[in-house]
Amino acid sequence: MPTLLNVNGFKFFFYANEHEPMHIHISKGDEYAKIELATLKVLAILLNQKT
Template sequence: MPTLIKINGFKFFFYSNEHEPKHIHVLKGEEFAKINLANLEVVFSSFKNKDLAFVLEVLKEHKDEFISAWERYFND
């Protein structure tokens, strides 16, 4: 399970056996989200709105970096 970044207790990662479309999982405590990277569409989230807004801001800032990490991991 490659972890891409940990910030303010949020862990951004993908699983080693992932599938398209490119997406990121985010975990904090018992809360969880799955978000597509191409358009930042929230597939699932149990986060409160405030936390989800934070997660989406982090994803906006690191989107290109996360896509590159996905492509390196799955295409190498």
């Protein structure tokens, strides 16, 4: 999994040969998001729900 950027605890990465649409994964700690590159649409989000 190639990492493109690490900044302020956020890790921006992608997986080679992954499905369309082109997107990027972003994680910080236990939190995660997947963003479509062409539209910047959020495709997935997982937040650590501390109660």
